[in-house]
Amino acid sequence: MAREVTTIVAVCAGLFFFLAGTIGLIRFPDTLSRLHALTKADNLGLGLIALGTMLQAQGPLQALRLVVIWLLVLVSGSAVSQLIALRVYRRSGQS
Amino acid sequence: MSSETWFGLCGAVLVGLGLFGLITHPDALRKLLAFNLLGGGVFLVFGTIARRGAAAGFGGDPVPQALVITGIVVAFASTALAVALLRRLAEAGGEPAAAAPAPLAEPPS
Amino acid sequence: MVEFLTAAAILLMAIVAAGLVRLLLGPGIADRLMAVQLLGTGSAGMLLLSASAVPMAGAVDVALVLGLLAALVSVALVKSADPSMAGEE
Amino acid sequence: MNLSPDVDGGLAVLIAGLALWTIAVRDTFAAVIGFVAFGLVVAVAWMRLAAPDVALTEAAIGSGITGGLLITAAAGRRRRPPPQPDGRPRGIVRIAAATASVLAAVGLGVAVLSLPTPAPTLAPNVALHLGLTGLANPVNAVLLGFRAVDTLLEVFVLLLALLGVWSLAPDRFWGGRPGAAQRVDPHAMLVFVARLLPPLGIVVGLHLLWVGAVAPGGEFQSATVLAAVWILATTAGLCDWPPVGKPRLRLVLVIGTAVFLAIGLAGLVIAGAFLAYPPAYAKLLIVAIELPLTLSIAAILGLLVAGPPSREPRR
Numbered sequence: 347m348a349r350e351v352t353t354i355v356a357v358c359a360g361l362f363f364f365l366a367g368t369i370g371l372i373r374f375p376d377t378l379s380r381l382h383a384l385t386k387a388d389n390l391g392l393g394l395i396a397l398g399t400m401l402q403a404q405g406p407l408q409a410l411r412l413v414v415i416w417l418l419v420l421v422s423g424s425a426v427s428q429l430i431a432l433r434v435y436r437r438s439g440q441s
Numbered sequence: 442m443s444s445e446t447w448f449g450l451c452g453a454v455l456v457g458l459g460l461f462g463l464i465t466h467p468d469a470l471r472k473l474l475a476f477n478l479l480g481g482g483v484f485l486v487f488g489t490i491a492r493r494g495a496a497a498g499f500g501g502d503p504v505p506q507a508l509v510i511t512g513i514v515v516a517f518a519s520t521a522l523a524v525a526l527l528r529r530l531a532e533a534g535g536e537p538a539a540a541a542p543a544p545l546a547e548p549p550s
Numbered sequence: 551m552v553e554f555l556t557a558a559a560i561l562l563m564a565i566v567a568a569g570l571v572r573l574l575l576g577p578g579i580a581d582r583l584m585a586v587q588l589l590g591t592g593s594a595g596m597l598l599l600s601a602s603a604v605p606m607a608g609a610v611d612v613a614l615v616l617g618l619l620a621a622l623v624s625v626a627l628v629k630s631a632d633p634s635m636a637g638e639e
Numbered sequence: 640m641n642l643s644p645d646v647d648g649g650l651a652v653l654i655a656g657l658a659l660w661t662i663a664v665r666d667t668f669a670a671v672i673g674f675v676a677f678g679l680v681v682a683v684a685w686m687r688l689a690a691p692d693v694a695l696t697e698a699a700i701g702s703g704i705t706g707g708l709l710i711t712a713a714a715g716r717r718r719r720p721p722p723q724p725d726g727r728p729r730g731i732v733r734i735a736a737a738t739a740s741v742l743a744a745v746g747l748g749v750a751v752l753s754l755p756t757p758a759p760t761l762a763p764n765v766a767l768h769l770g771l772t773g774l775a776n777p778v779n780a781v782l783l784g785f786r787a788v789d790t791l792l793e794v795f796v797l798l799l800a801l802l803g804v805w806s807l808a809p810d811r812f813w814g815g816r817p818g819a820a821q822r823v824d825p826h827a828m829l830v831f832v833a834r835l836l837p838p839l840g841i842v843v844g845l846h847l848l849w850v851g852a853v854a855p856g857g858e859f860q861s862a863t864v865l866a867a868v869w870i871l872a873t874t875a876g877l878c879d880w881p882p883v884g885k886p887r888l889r890l891v892l893v894i895g896t897a898v899f900l901a902i903g904l905a906g907l908v909i910a911g912a913f914l915a916y917p918p919a920y921a922k923l924l925i926v927a928i929e930l931p932l933t934l935s936i937a938a939i940l941g942l943l944v945a946g947p948p949s950r951e952p953r954r
Contacts, residue, residue, distance in 0.1 A: 615843070
């Protein structure tokens with residue numbers, strides 16, 4: 347029972363971060379602020395969903411794969427965000 | 442409407458869109474994109490046929506699925522060859538001025 | 551639980567589909583790239599949710615490959631859109 | 640409660656919308672980004688169509704490295720714009736093209752709606768003979784067992800495409816390395832990503848190959864992931880593309896096909912037909928084909944993205 351409740355809470359929180367990130371991506375006025383909104387969805391949104399589904403996973407191996415996916419998206423997402431930010435920064439410096 | 446029918450109709454729409462782009466776009470790279478969309482549509486129709494053939498405990502008929510995998514790989518190979526041809530064409534041909542490129546990024550305000 | 555996870559997957563799809571408005575609006579490559587990044591992460595999340603609602607062979611591996619290849623595409627995009635990082639100057 | 644038709648309808652509309660945008664948008668670079676997004680959603684659609692093997696292939700090849708290839712092509716043209724042909728076709732041509740396309744789409748749509756019920760299927764046949772291959776994944780049993788000759792020809796197509804790409808090189812570059820020389824700051828973020836992801840990618844790639852016998856995965860998906868991390872590492876300047884004249888590279892490119900062909904011909908002698916496997920050794924032989932084949936396909940895919948040799952070989 348506790349497992350189910352934790353799953354529901356974690357997935358709902360993950361969806362909340364995705365929603366917030368999307369609203370930010372649509373509504374924020376400039377590229378860097380939108381990037382800031384996006385990273386929340388990427389890191390926390392997927393992380394919480396992975397946490398929630400991990401509790402429903404069959405066996406530890408499946409759960410481990412979910413952790414790997416989250417870490418992968420965490421690392422690549424943050425690195426790509428850095429690259430985008432660097433690009434926007436350099437271009438604004440040029441013009 | 443069942444789910445595989447949705448994707449089958451979607452595949453038909455993609456074939457139409459891809460065909461239109463292939464005929465009307467003057468730019469060869471855009472023709473290549475359209476060609477890939479057309480291929481994607483054909484594959485989705487195959488997927489519909491595979492899903493309808495679900496039997497014997499499989500989620501779909503594995504034979505069309507294997508054909509689609511082959512198709513995706515061959516589509517990539519032909520796209521790569523076409524890209525190399527386009528580059529060579531650009532190197533060999535004269536280069537009149539093209540339309541101005543769109544802005545890369547909006548500067549932070 | 552199955553209903554909840556399925557509903558969550560649908561909701562997530564609707565959310566990231568809404569994020570594609572940024573793909574339409576642009577205005578720059580960076581903004582469009584962000585919409586695709588969100589779509590990639592959201593698709594991975596959606597696969598995880600629907601795979602834990604109804605067990606699907608391979609769904610987690612597809613999510614894994616999506617995450618890995620989305621990173622490659624983003625790197626290619628950022629690098630090739632910016633001549634100063636393309637190592638040709 | 641059954642929500643799945645709603646999900647699928649939404650996905651189908653999303654796919655069609657992204658395709659429309661890819662065709663309609665003016666900027667080529669934006670169109671390529673639209674195509675990558677299209678590939679991501681199509682991969683999810685394949686999962687919904689109960690075809691996880693195809694979903695993996697689409698995610699890896701259809702969206703992933705095709706996207707990377709087209710992005711690089713579009714970026715090269717941005718720096719050096721290509722000759723423009725004489726403008727868009729006139730109104731009458733566009734109307735005729737639109738009519739033809741709509742007719743094709745409607746015809747195909749009607750065909751989809753009038754598919755016969757019960758649907759013809761080969762699934763029971765595959766299930767019946769699955770035991771002969773020693774594999775539990777039906778799609779890979781078709782690819783490497785029942786229709787192995789298709790897969791063999793497919794690898795030939797890949798090799799021919801690579802030969803075609805290479806033959807576009809000007810004479811002075813023949814035997815040299817493809818791509819531009821990369822000079823990247825060793826402390827850059829890009830290099831960090833390129834150091835971090837390849838080990839993980841290699842593990843994922845080998846995992847996909849290994850589980851391919853019993854679960855979704857297989858040599859094409861595995862090879863694509865391996866090729867992707869190779870492309871990433873060369874993009875970041877951590878390693879360089881090999882000179883295309885190198886004998887060891889040539890060996891890697893053909894070893895998969897050579898082993899495949901050798902085992903196929905051996906089947907002619909031992910089991911009485913080309914590519915027939917003696918049942919007792921079927922699984923062993925399929926694994927013996929898969930390993931070198933993965934290596935070859937990964938090398939071919941990477942070099943297809945790299946393009947023709949573009950630097951003079953060192954004498």
